Amino acid sequence: MAYLELHGLEVSFDGFKAVNGLDLAVERGELRCLLGANGAGKSTTLDLICGRTQPTGGRILLDGQDITSAPEYRRARHGVGRKFQVPSVFRELTVRENLEVAHSRHPGPARTIRLFPGIRLDRRIAEVLEIVELADELDTRAAFLSHGQTQWLEIAMLLVQDSALILMDEPTAGMTIQETGKTSRIFQRLRGRHTLIVVEHDMGFVREIAETITVLHQGKRLSEGSIRQVEEDPKVREAYLGSGGISHA
Amino acid sequence: MSKSTLSRSKPYAQLAAYLLFCAVILAVPSFVTDAFLLNKFARYLALGLAAAALALSWGYAGILNLGQGVSFGIGAYAIAMHLKLKTSPVHTGSAGLPDFMVWNNLDHLPWFWQPFHSSLFAVAAGILAPVVVALLLGSFMFRARIAGVYVAIITLAMLAVVNLLFIDQQAYTGGFNGITDLAWLEAGSVTFDPYSPAFYYLSAGALSLCLLLGLAFTRSKAGLILQAIRNDADRVRFFGYDVAAYQSLAFAVSAGMAGLAGMLYAMVLEFASPTFMGVPLSLSMVIWAAVGGRGSLLGAAIGAILVNFMQGSLSESFLDTWQLILGGMFILVVVFLPNGLSSLIGILADRLTRPARQTPDTALAALSEAPRAGRTPS
Numbered sequence: 192m193a194y195l196e197l198h199g200l201e202v203s204f205d206g207f208k209a210v211n212g213l214d215l216a217v218e219r220g221e222l223r224c225l226l227g228a229n230g231a232g233k234s235t236t237l238d239l240i241c242g243r244t245q246p247t248g249g250r251i252l253l254d255g256q257d258i259t260s261a262p263e264y265r266r267a268r269h270g271v272g273r274k275f276q277v278p279s280v281f282r283e284l285t286v287r288e289n290l291e292v293a294h295s296r297h298p299g300p301a302r303t304i305r306l307f308p309g310i311r312l313d314r315r316i317a318e319v320l321e322i323v324e325l326a327d328e329l330d331t332r333a334a335f336l337s338h339g340q341t342q343w344l345e346i347a348m349l350l351v352q353d354s355a356l357i358l359m360d361e362p363t364a365g366m367t368i369q370e371t372g373k374t375s376r377i378f379q380r381l382r383g384r385h386t387l388i389v390v391e392h393d394m395g396f397v398r399e400i401a402e403t404i405t406v407l408h409q410g411k412r413l414s415e416g417s418i419r420q421v422e423e424d425p426k427v428r429e430a431y432l433g434s435g436g437i438s439h440a
Numbered sequence: 441m442s443k444s445t446l447s448r449s450k451p452y453a454q455l456a457a458y459l460l461f462c463a464v465i466l467a468v469p470s471f472v473t474d475a476f477l478l479n480k481f482a483r484y485l486a487l488g489l490a491a492a493a494l495a496l497s498w499g500y501a502g503i504l505n506l507g508q509g510v511s512f513g514i515g516a517y518a519i520a521m522h523l524k525l526k527t528s529p530v531h532t533g534s535a536g537l538p539d540f541m542v543w544n545n546l547d548h549l550p551w552f553w554q555p556f557h558s559s560l561f562a563v564a565a566g567i568l569a570p571v572v573v574a575l576l577l578g579s580f581m582f583r584a585r586i587a588g589v590y591v592a593i594i595t596l597a598m599l600a601v602v603n604l605l606f607i608d609q610q611a612y613t614g615g616f617n618g619i620t621d622l623a624w625l626e627a628g629s630v631t632f633d634p635y636s637p638a639f640y641y642l643s644a645g646a647l648s649l650c651l652l653l654g655l656a657f658t659r660s661k662a663g664l665i666l667q668a669i670r671n672d673a674d675r676v677r678f679f680g681y682d683v684a685a686y687q688s689l690a691f692a693v694s695a696g697m698a699g700l701a702g703m704l705y706a707m708v709l710e711f712a713s714p715t716f717m718g719v720p721l722s723l724s725m726v727i728w729a730a731v732g733g734r735g736s737l738l739g740a741a742i743g744a745i746l747v748n749f750m751q752g753s754l755s756e757s758f759l760d761t762w763q764l765i766l767g768g769m770f771i772l773v774v775v776f777l778p779n780g781l782s783s784l785i786g787i788l789a790d791r792l793t794r795p796a797r798q799t800p801d802t803a804l805a806a807l808s809e810a811p812r813a814g815r816t817p818s
């Protein structure tokens with residue numbers, strides 16, 4: 192049994208099936224890339240896994256447990272972490288406070304009411320700050336960060352959250368080549384220890400990090416395999432006919 | 441500089457401000473000996489506590505409770521029931537029934553009045569009954585993910601319902617008149633005559649205690665999560681926090697504080713009335729909190745005390761104009777100081793401490809190999 196399994200997953204928005212009978216199995220420690228044209232249902236698939244959207248059919252199993260109808264916070268406690276396509280941080284809070292919220296090993300109010308986040312940083316938070324180079328912005332409100340920094344802050348929050356399964360929606364969108372390179376190095380460090388599902392458009396980035404790729408098309412799995420296998424798959428070629436193949440999706 | 445940045449980077453300044461305020465209100469009887477003035481001040485402190493309670497739910501958790509009067513009123517009635525029973529033999533003879541029950545042809549004390557013979561029970565009920573009501577209403581609202589203006593509407597509707605209920609159940613609540621002619625609270629050998637320094641100390645002590653506990657609550661990680669929820673509730677869920685539980689918690693803690701405020705208010709006025717649950721008073725509390733600064737419990741309390749102090753210093757004939765002034769003040773503050781008067785202190789403190797703090801900063805920068813970036817633009 193794989194770590195994450197989707198069985199015939201389906202969601203319908205007013206009759207339109209954004210995800211339509213999707214089957215997917217991701218092993219523990221795997222780094223899986225989701226590819227597909229705009230509107231293929233990639234973000235919606237991540238929404239279904241993390242609980243932002245409720246499926247209208249099918250099942251989601253995480254580590255053998257059925258989480259299909261569990262509320263978001265329970266899934267998060269089961270180890271699901273999510274980075275959104277539009278960077279999503281707490282804009283009114285400082286970088287430090289954002290990271291403190293992300294540090295959610297003990298999420299119950301009975302516990303947090305007795306915790307007093309001090310000036311001293313938790314070791315894990317300090318480590319992550321080094322990686323994402325936000326140490327100088329600790330007391331800056333997130334609203335004042337640049338787009339790139341906001342992107343990094345959300346990645347930092349996921350690293351601090353330390354989820355077993357991390358869902359990344361277009362993590363390198365809007366990043367410079369250097370930043371993309373850095374993101375790729377972070378992912379290399381995460382692989383093995385965490386299970387990652389990454390939605391990405393940048394094929395260069397995908398080539399660097401991917402082992403297995405799943406191609407979505409109209410809410411279904413079109414193809415799956417290594418980059419080479421996927422690129423040579425006639426179904427993929429057909430679906431992307433005219434756009435010059437998946438590399439230009 | 442934003443209030444959250446301020447509150448976290450200057451923890452000791454914040455604590456000092458709270459302690460200073462507590463010291464000031466506790467010192468008042470050393471300078472004021474006039475009984476009527478002390479009574480007046482005690483009343484302002486009770487209203488300050490109600491506003492601080494509102495700041496906790498509104499300012500920190502983003503729950504705009506327009507029905508603060510529900511908790512405030514329940515607290516007031518709980519203590520009034522006890523203090524009424526203490527007067528009963530005097531007012532109604534051996535039957536021991538409160539006067540309004542006699543007028544309503546009741547021949548024995550209703551069962552739910554019985555335990556209010558105990559002062560301990562009454563005080564506990566005045567705090568815990570609002571907490572339970574808030575937990576019930578809160579878990580209903582927040583599990584259903586009702587937020588923003590809908591919370592305001594529901595709490596306002598709740599206020600109207602509870603107010604009507606108390607007016608309607610005349611035989612048990614005294615109806616329109618409420619519960620009047622109350623005795624004084626006694627604890628051990630102390631009698632809390634509302635015109636005595638003892639009563640003033642009770643009010644000031646209650647407010648101080650609530651402010652300090654509230655400060656601890658808001659500065660705890662739970663307080664931080666509440667601010668994150670106010671900012672983006674959905675995002676908080678994906679970190680594993682049960683948002684509804686946190687919102688219910690803030691709502692309930694606020695209700696408990698408001699219940700205590702209501703108890704003090706009933707004791708200081710020596711009656712409990714359905715007007716305590718009226719819409720005007722609850723809306724006034726919102727204005728006090730907004731004027732003082734809903735982002736700070738202390739700010740909201742000071743806002744309530746200041747506004748009521750100004751109102752109390754005016755003559756009766758001036759009260760209509762006063763409503764205008766109050767409305768104007770509200771608009772001015774909301775437009776020019778969205779975080780209330782207390783943010784003014786933050787802005788001033790920032791101005792004053794900036795040069796002082798730059799000295800060690802530059803000294804450090806000169807010593808260290810890699811000087812840190814300049815001040816953040818917040």
Ligand SMILES: Nc1ncnc2c1ncn2[C@@H]1O[C@H](COP(=O)(O)OP(=O)(O)O)[C@@H](O)[C@H]1O
Pocket residue numbers: 204209227228229230231232233234235236
């Ligand atoms: N909440 C929603 N309501 C209606 N339609 C939606 C909703 N979310 C997504 N969709 C539609 O579902 C399809 C898949 O969207 P999405 O998963 O965001 O695609 P992508 O693969 O580009 O991430 C799109 O056609 C989108 O318009």
Ligand SMILES: [Mg+2]
Pocket residue numbers: 233234235276360
């Ligand atoms: Mg998308």
